[in-house]
Amino acid sequence: MEKVNFCLSCGQRLEVRSIGGENRKACPSCEFVHWGAYSIGVGACVFKDGKVLLIRRAQNPGKGRWTIPGGYIEQFEHIEKTIEREVEEETGIHAKTQRMIALCDLPREIHNVYIVFSMDYIGGEPQADGVEVDGAGFFSWEEMQEMNVAPLTTWIVNGALHNKSSNGLVIDQKPIVQLDRYGLFHSV
Known part of the structure; x- marks a missing residue:
């Protein structure tokens, strides 16, 4: 059970209750339920001339290893914009999201979901940002x-x-119904 002990809404000490068949921390004073800790990351496969864009991580986790560029989704940022931003920040490469190609699920203390996209190379030469990345x-x-x-x-x-x-x-550019603020993807 996670180390969350107080309600994020009202500050009351949380108690453990069975909700949905699982023991969860919930507030005895309001409707707050702590559903768990989650992290959503994105990665990019950017190809140019049959080669893939890789970065060498300058920080842990994975310091010294080569990986695809990526990062974590911001609260109010669409997934496809996140990965475009991360690729540009880490490498200076301009790329456009094409399609989702992999989904990785790692349940642990902080449940990590990692979404990987194939991207179209637009332009630029790989340059490490010198902070998170020391090679590209x-x-x-x-x-x-x-x-x-x-x-x-x-x-x-x-x-x-x-x-x-x-x-x-692929990103549904013209969904059959308008769902404001949703990022919608479908198979082709």
Whole structure:
């Protein structure tokens, strides 16, 4: 059970109750239920001339490993804008979100969901930001085999390069109903 002890709405000490078949921390004074801690991250497979954009992490977790660029979604930012921003911040590369190609689910103390997109390369030359990233470049699958690439990145890039049976999920630019503020994705 997480270390959240007080209601985020009214400040009352939380108690443990069975809600939805699970023991959850809930407020005895108001309707607040602590559903858990979650983190939503995004990653990008940007390809240019058959090579994928990789960064070398300058900070933990994963310091010294090569990964695809990415980061965490801001509260009021659409997912596709998050990944476009993260790619540009970390590498100086301009890219446009194309389709969702992978979803990674890691339940733990903070439940991490990681959404990966294929992106169209628009322009720019890879440059590390010097803070989160100390190396950036486009690399072939063969070059990756000689590098210190994070296992999840290897799995993601392998799927993007070799799994042609799926077109992934694309952003629905013209949904049949208008759902303001929603980011909608569908299979093609």
